[in-house]
Amino acid sequence: MIVYYTYLKYLAFAVVAASLPVIGLIVLKFIQKFSAGKVKSLVCLSGKTAIVTGGCSGIGFETALVLASRGARVIIADRKDATKAKNKIIEITHNTNIETKHLDLTSLQSVRKFAKEINGTEERLDILINNAGVGTVGNKHTDDGLHSTMQINHFGPFLLTHLLTDLLKKSAPSRIIFVSSVYAFCSNLTLDNLNYPQGHPLSLFRTSLIYGNSKLANIIAANGFAERLKEYGITSNSLHPGLINTSIYVKSAKYLGLQSLARLFRNIFLFAYGKTPEEGAQTTIHLALSNKLKDVTGKHFWDCRMFPMPLSAWNKKFCDDIWEKSEQLVELKPEERL
Incomplete structure (x- = not known):
């Protein structure tokens, strides 16, 4: 017994x-x-214009959907044909004031063409959401001589925001939003690897660092615009949307030969514990809508709450150096600099 x-x-x-x-x-x-943060603002955006880059899918689409539902004129800027996304938004919201425009962030010429068209046709721009991004597109450089991941995630949005500054000033009070990532805390960004050099073999660790560097650069850019545009009534903030169950992991994994592992990660872990794109868009929407944030600028947010930034983002000399080097690499003209 x-x-x-x-x-x-x-x-x-x-x-x-x-x-x-x-x-x-x-x-x-x-x-x-x-x-998880949730948007509580009931603000109406009738008469306002917003640009959402990468608005065809994921959190970009969910962001565009909510802005449209509040009555905003929404311009979806994407490399892909956004007609399907546009039609779906119109069907759901009955807001027909939705436009789609081609924007290829791997081409600085495309960024300039897009900005020229916006400046020539739009009367105002109240909200600019730099949402488009990638995990990795391999260790290659674009025709502009810039590392592809860094150009899509940082250099393209950096140039775009500069080129739309006058329209944002004209529409003030207006808002700039950069979608960053927790990976900004896992980076080794320097002036030498801001434009990651060619010839380095790709690995999961190195790919993660390059992505982290691009996301830290997002925060630095957001803070830089905040500092330089505050007097014009323009706010600029950054955010981490959370661990989102989207296809970005599988798309990135193909460059590392890890598609099967990425699918397993998405189908099990992200399915159980990741946020949906709708949940992931909440902080972006919060920054775009909330009246409580109308004077808040140069801050970083997680789950609709202010969150500490990486230590590097507090180093003013380092941030100024990254800013100036970025100006050079995207070939900003003297009159385009802030």
Whole structure:
């Protein structure tokens, strides 16, 4: 009998021990769900114009959808044909004031062409959301001589924002929003690797660092615009949207030969614990809408709450150096500089 009870005791202990990871994951899921930010603003955007880059899918589409539902004129700027996204937004919101325009961030010429068209046809620009981005597109450089990942995530939006500054000033108070990432905290950004040099073999670790560098550059850019445009009534902030269940991981993994692992990660972990694109768009929408943030600029946000920035983003000399080097690399003209 003693042996029997001893066996039951150890069996019960084993069951409890085995269930702890499961319990932990359940608790993690509840924490993730209940701590997620949610837009509470009821602001109407009738008469306002917003640009959302990368608005065809993911959190960009969800952002464009909500802005349209509030009555804004929404311009979806994407490399892909955004007609399907436009039609879906119109069907859901009954807001027909939706435009689609081609924007290829891997080409500075395309950025300039897009900005010229916007400046020539739009009377105002109230909200500029630099949402488009990639995890990686391989270790290659564009025709502009810039590393592809850095150009899509940083150099393209950096140039675009400069070129639309006059329209933002004309429409003030207006807002600039940069979608960054938690990876900004995992970076090794320097002046030498701002435009990542050619010839380095690609690895998962190096790819993560390049992505992190581009996202840190987003925060630096957001803060730089905040400092330089505050007197004109323009705010500029950055955000981390969260771990989102989108295809970005699978698309990036193909350049590393890790598609199967990425699909497994998405189908199991992200399905269970990642945010939906709708949830991931909440902080972007919060920054675009909230009246409480009308004078808040140069800040970083997670889950609709202000969050500390990476230490590098506090180093003014480092940030100014990155800014000036970015100006050179995108070939800003003297009259385009702030």
